[in-house]
Amino acid sequence: MANVAAPKIGPVILLGPPGAGKGTQSKRIVEHYGIPQISTGDLLRDHVKRDTDLGRKAKGFLAQGKLAPDELLYGIVADRLKLPDCERGYILDGFPRTAAQAAWLDDYLGHEFFDKSETWAPVVIRMDVDYTQLLLRLTGRRTCATCGRIYNLHFQPPRVDELCDLDGSKLIQRNDDRDEVIRPRLAAYEIQTKPVAAYYQAQGRLIPLNADRPMDAVTADIFNVIDSHAAERTVSGTAKSE
Ligand code: AP5
Numbered sequence: 001m002a003n004v005a006a007p008k009i010g011p012v013i014l015l016g017p018p019g020a021g022k023g024t025q026s027k028r029i030v031e032h033y034g035i036p037q038i039s040t041g042d043l044l045r046d047h048v049k050r051d052t053d054l055g056r057k058a059k060g061f062l063a064q065g066k067l068a069p070d071e072l073l074y075g076i077v078a079d080r081l082k083l084p085d086c087e088r089g090y091i092l093d094g095f096p097r098t099a100a101q102a103a104w105l106d107d108y109l110g111h112e113f114f115d116k117s118e119t120w121a122p123v124v125i126r127m128d129v130d131y132t133q134l135l136l137r138l139t140g141r142r143t144c145a146t147c148g149r150i151y152n153l154h155f156q157p158p159r160v161d162e163l164c165d166l167d168g169s170k171l172i173q174r175n176d177d178r179d180e181v182i183r184p185r186l187a188a189y190e191i192q193t194k195p196v197a198a199y200y201q202a203q204g205r206l207i208p209l210n211a212d213r214p215m216d217a218v219t220a221d222i223f224n225v226i227d228s229h230a231a232e233r234t235v236s237g238t239a240k241s242e
Helices: 022-033 040-050 053-064 070-081 099-112 131-140 179-202 215-241
Strands: 010-015 037-039 089-093 123-128 141-144 150-152 206-210
Touching (some): 010 022, 010 179, 010 215, 022 037, 022 089, 037 040, 037 070, 040 070, 070 099, 099 179, 131 141, 131 179, 206 215
Parallel strands (some): 010 089
16 A cells, blocks of 8 residues: 655656666665666566566567567657556656657656646756666676576675575576677667767756765765655645645
């Protein structure tokens, strides 16, 4: 059952290159604020795994480190945002990733969201990390196949080699974390996703954040940003109802 007393957080967009820490920080936001993580990468990988029609269309793009076509994303994002657990807010991890996706999202939130009387403009946090560090993060990443916990062989290794600390499951390397796929992914970010930051910057909504620091420091900054936006929403909501 929804916690009616819990504050509304609204949409939180984590923007950043592959390996910036979007997934890692999303999991901490989920735990702290009780809002869901919507990772379009995870949704697409799930379709590929289940061999759905959409998964078959997306598979080749993911394997080559290219972005899937915009049209494949709109339906899965819209369906996910309609679920009741998104009512207090949600984290978009990996979406929008093109200027067209950003425009689609604004249009969607303007027309479809639960409570149109409130300001539901997303908080957009761009996580900036040095290129060499990104390569280390991606090549060293391992994920628990059972619980999804993320590790890194260089920075955050499991206690026992290749096994999850929480459930002992074998850690796996993502198919697109191979050197030959990492580079096209980083190139796609430069060419297709950087304009998304420009789109939000032009609206005065972009919050750049140095994510090239220890995880806890990055988390603290993200929580501060979310808290101050949630407080602003509360104030403007109160002002409106007076
Ligand atoms: P997606 O799954 O979204 O991958 P990505 O954006 O490439 O991001 P990653 O998941 O690789 O990195 P992350 O930022 O989450 O980093 P993480 O926290 O894991 O997309 C995959 C593919 O799906 C795309 O290439 C595309 O084909 C398709 N796709 C998805 N969305 C799409 C869309 N909207 N449109 C079109 N196509 C789409 O961290 C990485 C590592 O670093 C971990 O090992 C972690 O432990 C470590 N780490 C994290 N933070 C720190 C820190 N502060 N210090 C040290 N290590 C750290």
